[in-house]
Amino acid sequence: MVNSPSRQQILRLYGSTLRAARSFSSYNFRNYFVRRTRENFRNMQTEQDSGKLSYAYGEAVKELAVLRRSAMVNQLYGGWRLVVENQSEVRERGEN
Template sequence: MATPPTRQSLLHLYSSMLRTSQSFSSYNFRQYFVRRTKSTFREIQNETDPAKLSAFYDEKTKELAALKRSAIVNQLYGGWRLVVEDQKPSKEKSNS
């Protein structure tokens, strides 16, 4: 039986997936993968079964590799930025 992944390795996988999700150039893809990563890891957060944790870790490691490849392709063919992305905080001038 394989040893279950440590808490530190799961946290490292989580941060790697979030970092890769943030590297998508398309706003919609970026937001989708960030939400999906957070919800997936939130579901497994309180799991204690070593077999389930090992299966989850292996599956998400493979998914991370696919996510990295997808992010690279998305960066190559990103397209236009959306209006939502271009919003910047406005600086109001005071009349003093």
């Protein structure tokens, strides 16, 4: 019998993965990994087979480690901010 992860473990991993994805300084990488994280965990949420769920959880744990390392490197060599990022900050503050 395969020991599948609990709902709390999956949610904790989801939050950690989203935090790691949002820590990228590059706009394109950040948005890609946030989208990919949401999609992966949405698929995990609908999985009924405990073996497949355990496998997906294990892969997500491995991906989190890679994502954290990649985000750290991206923060070191981030580059310039894009025009899209500057416009989204203005919208968030309520300015036009």
